[in-house]
Amino acid sequence: MKQRVTLNINGTEEEVYAEPWWSLAQVLREEFGLGGTKIACNTGDCGACTVLLDGKAVRSCLILAVKAQGRKVVTIEGLRGKDGGLHPLQQAFMEHFAVQCGYCTPGMILTAKSLLDENPAPTEEEVREGMSGNLCRCTGYAKIVEAVMAASARMRGEHR
Amino acid sequence: MGCSQHIDATSVTEAISILQSQGDKAVLVAGGTDLVGMLNNRLISPETLVNIKTIPGMDYIREYSGGLRIGALTRIRDIETSAIIREYFPVLAEAAVSVGSPQIRRMGTLGGNFCQEVRCWYYRRSPATGKTFTCYRKGGNVCYATSGDNRYHSVIGGKKCFAACPSDMAVALASLHAHATLAGASGTRSVPVEDFFIPLGNILKPGEMLTEVSIPALKPGSRQKFLKFRHRKTIDFALCSVASVLEVEAGVVADASLVLGGVAPFPYRAKAAEQVLKGQPLTEDLASEAGAAALRAARPLSLNAYKVTIGRVLVKRAILGVDM
Ligand SMILES: Cc1cc2nc3c(=O)[nH]c(=O)nc-3n(C[C@@H](O)[C@@H](O)[C@H](O)COP(=O)(O)OP(=O)(O)OC[C@H]3O[C@@H](n4cnc5c(N)ncnc54)[C@H](O)[C@@H]3O)c2cc1C
Ligand code: FES
Ligand code: FES
Numbered sequence: 001m002k003q004r005v006t007l008n009i010n011g012t013e014e015e016v017y018a019e020p021w022w023s024l025a026q027v028l029r030e031e032f033g034l035g036g037t038k039i040a041c042n043t044g045d046c047g048a049c050t051v052l053l054d055g056k057a058v059r060s061c062l063i064l065a066v067k068a069q070g071r072k073v074v075t076i077e078g079l080r081g082k083d084g085g086l087h088p089l090q091q092a093f094m095e096h097f098a099v100q101c102g103y104c105t106p107g108m109i110l111t112a113k114s115l116l117d118e119n120p121a122p123t124e125e126e127v128r129e130g131m132s133g134n135l136c137r138c139t140g141y142a143k144i145v146e147a148v149m150a151a152s153a154r155m156r157g158e159h160r
Numbered sequence: 161m162g163c164s165q166h167i168d169a170t171s172v173t174e175a176i177s178i179l180q181s182q183g184d185k186a187v188l189v190a191g192g193t194d195l196v197g198m199l200n201n202r203l204i205s206p207e208t209l210v211n212i213k214t215i216p217g218m219d220y221i222r223e224y225s226g227g228l229r230i231g232a233l234t235r236i237r238d239i240e241t242s243a244i245i246r247e248y249f250p251v252l253a254e255a256a257v258s259v260g261s262p263q264i265r266r267m268g269t270l271g272g273n274f275c276q277e278v279r280c281w282y283y284r285r286s287p288a289t290g291k292t293f294t295c296y297r298k299g300g301n302v303c304y305a306t307s308g309d310n311r312y313h314s315v316i317g318g319k320k321c322f323a324a325c326p327s328d329m330a331v332a333l334a335s336l337h338a339h340a341t342l343a344g345a346s347g348t349r350s351v352p353v354e355d356f357f358i359p360l361g362n363i364l365k366p367g368e369m370l371t372e373v374s375i376p377a378l379k380p381g382s383r384q385k386f387l388k389f390r391h392r393k394t395i396d397f398a399l400c401s402v403a404s405v406l407e408v409e410a411g412v413v414a415d416a417s418l419v420l421g422g423v424a425p426f427p428y429r430a431k432a433a434e435q436v437l438k439g440q441p442l443t444e445d446l447a448s449e450a451g452a453a454a455l456r457a458a459r460p461l462s463l464n465a466y467k468v469t470i471g472r473v474l475v476k477r478a479i480l481g482v483d484m
Contacts, residue, residue, distance in 0.1 A: 001164050020166035020209050021199045043197035044264060045395055059263050062196045064189070066166045067211070111263075132394040133261025 007068045009034070010078025018065040025049040025060035027068075028075060036076035036106045047134035050107035051075050057114035076106035079113065089113055092151035093144075100138035108134050112148045120156060124149060163199075164207050168214040172343050172371060178210050180345055180367035188212050188369060190233060191267040193260070194276040201286035203277075212271075218371065219269075221245065226377025232271030232370045236329070240265060249375060251384035251403050255332035258388045261395045271370045274330055274340065275362060278323035278425075279397055280305060280313065296320040297360060310461040312399065315468055317424040319359040322461065324422050326397050330357065331421035332386050334429065335403035338375045344368040354419065357426035379415075382407050385478040388421070389470050398422035400470045402454075404478040406437070413437040413446075418454060418475060423467055430454035433475060444480065451476035 002017040009032060016031050025042075028034045028051065038048035042061050049061040052074040060073075081087045089109045092098070099105050108131065115122065115130035122130065127148050128141075136144060169175040178186050186208040189195050198204050212218070218233035221242050228249065230239065239245055240256035259265055259273070277283070282293040282304040294300035305313045305322045313322040325331075334354040341350050344367055353373065356362050364370070383406045390396040401421035407414040416437040418430040433454035440446050451472035458468045477484070 003166065019163065021163040021205075023196060023200060042200040044193055044260075047261070047263070050263070056266070057263060058267065059193075061200060062193050062267065064166065064192060064196060064209070067192075067213075130262060133263050135395070 003066050005066055005069050007070065008072045010074055016065070020064065020066055022065045023061050024051070024053075024063040024065045024068050024073070027065040028060060028073070034075045034077055038103055038106060040103065045135070046104070047107045047111060048104055050110045050134065052110055052114060055114070055117065057111045074110070076110060079109065087113070088154045089116075089148070089151040092147040092154065096143050096147040096150060098139060098143040098147035104134060104136040104138075108136065108144055112151070115148070116152050116155060120152060122148075122152060127152075163205055163209065166209045166211060168211045171215055172218070172369065175210055175212050175215065175369060176343060176345055176367055178208065179369065182208055183366055186210055188275075190269040190272040191235070192272075193264050193268040194272060198277060201284070202288055203284065203286060212369070213269075224374075228375040230270055230373045230375075232269060232372060234270050236260075236265040236268045236270065236273060237262070239270065239329070248378065248380075249332075249336060249384070251335055251386045251405060252329070252332045252375075254384075254386035255328045255388075255401075255403065258386070258398075258401075259328050264395075270329060270373060273327050274356065274370055274373075275364070276326055278321075279326050280321075280323035282308065283323060297323075306461065309463060311463040311466075312397075313461055313464055314424050315455075315458040315460045315464055315471075316420075316428055317359070317426065318461075319425070321359045321425065323425060324398075325357050325424065325426050327357075327427075328386075328388065328398060328401060328421060330354075331398075331401055331419050331427045332403045333373055333375065334427040335384075335405045335417045335419040336375045336378065337417065338373050340370055341372040341374065342368050343371045350374075354427045354429055359425040378405070379407055383481055385481055387474045387478050387484055389474060389484065400467050400474055402471070402474040402478040404475070406442075406479065408442055412439065412441050414439075416450075416479075418450070418478075420454065420471060420475070423455075423458070423471055430475065432456055437479070442479070444476075447476040447479040448472075450479055 028037045040046045040048040044062045051060045187206040218231040220231040222229045246253045338353045339350045386403045388398045388401040403419045405417040416434045420428045433450040436450045436453045454475040455468045455471045
């Protein structure tokens with residue numbers, strides 16, 4: 001039986017009727033059309049479905065939608081820079097060619113966002129550890145780590 | 161899919177009474193890191209999901225007369241970062257860091273880690289792919305691994321099912337002689353961690369749940385090590401792991417506890433290796449001898465004899481306290 005769930009998605013209060021076994025990833029994609037959240041493994045292995053739940057990166061394929069009741073969700077569609085344009089992480093991913101097929105990218109960027117919120121000046125090792133749960137089949141990771149390091153420097157005001 | 165309701169339990173008594181009244185139609189959900197993946201793949205279709213994260217007072221790490229009590233809802237991440245555990249029970253902190261990925265450790269709980277389903281690829285094959293393997297665990301009468309691809313299965317102690325116990329936490333906790341507390345309608349019982357697991361699952365009876373794991377006091381200064389061999393450095397289960405806790409006095413092993421993971425359907429206590437060590441001066445040769453003894457009972461399947469070789473070396477390294 002569907003249950004009513006109210007939650008905040010990208011700053012807007014929303015309501016949805018969800019079956020108890022539906023994952024948050026499925027609801028974001030299919031009920032709200034937010035296709036930026038990817039589903040790849042659907043079992044927690046890859047991190048493609050990462051969103052921010054109350055500010056923290058989580059795997060939305062492993063979260064029951066009913067458990068998101070009353071909480072704040074940010075998907076890649078809701079990530080913005082201070083001026084309303086691209087977030088420095090999105091900018092850095094473009095500039096450092098950290099995207100190939102792009103399937104892992106929303107999850108990578110939101111994982112990095114959560115990481116930089118907790119630790120604004122990480123070492124490269126800390127970035128690698130923090131991003132270790134996200135798989136990319138294309139880039140070989142070096143560019144992704146570079147992009148996160150560059151974004152963190154920019155967000156601290158060290159470049160430009 | 162028949163799943164019709166999601167209940168936020170507010171007490172252990174309530175969760176148990178739902179399990180009792182609904183039998184196997186109800187399942188508990190803690191962090192959901194294993195269970196929701198099973199739901200997504202339609203491997204289970206319970207009628208009732210009982211959320212136990214809403215039960216207060218089950219998320220704690222508490223000292224008691226030199227030992228430790230850990231609530232079943234404690235997250236793996238909190239075990240990994242606990243100052244007490246890092247200082248006095250480092251074997252457990254090392255096992256915690258090795259679990260999954262940072263996000264999995266933030267959501268996953270200790271109770272769920274013990275009760276997670278095995279990773280056998282026959283058992284886990286999603287019906288959505290159009291094929292299922294009705295093995296012993298699913299009520300069939302065959303283990304497909306015995307004649308199929310068994311490279312990740314047990315080399316010791318398989319009975320009917322040969323899947324290996326996936327829990328890293330149980331391996332470290334067994335090496336610390338921890339006990340699990342199980343609560344049911346008629347009260348609680350306590351069992352050694354290594355006896356909690358059996359080849360077709362665990363010893364929880366219908367209507368029972370795990371509430372706590374307790375570690376007894378340990379003599380100060382013990383040498384502890386957890387080593388885990390896996391394909392990938394992150395997000396991967398153990399092909400073979402070892403937890404060792406040694407008391408060494410003046411260069412002689414006074415007491416030894418050695419438990420292996422990834423090789424059996426339960427955390428495997430290598431009693432023969434413990435005997436080899438006890439009372440002997442700790443040397444590299446002795447460690448090698450213990451490594452050989454630890455795997456002597458192994459009866460590999462067609463594709464997993466490599467686990468025996470890895471296990472011997474891991475045991476030796478854990479005893480000598482060297483990293484991988
Ligand atoms: C990508 C990935 C990688 C992983 N890697 C590892 C790894 O390296 N090592 C490892 O050990 N594990 C690993 N895991 C398994 C991971 O799910 C567990 O480590 C986690 O701790 C499970 O906890 P949970 O609270 O999320 O369990 P849930 O998914 O909520 O529950 C799992 C099972 O336990 C039952 N259950 C939960 N709590 C209780 C309780 N108190 N009493 C009785 N039954 C209960 C549930 O009904 C369910 O059947 C991995 C999982 C994923 C998805
Ligand atoms: S789709 Fe959620 S982790 Fe892969
Ligand atoms: S860019 Fe293709 S998976 Fe990462």
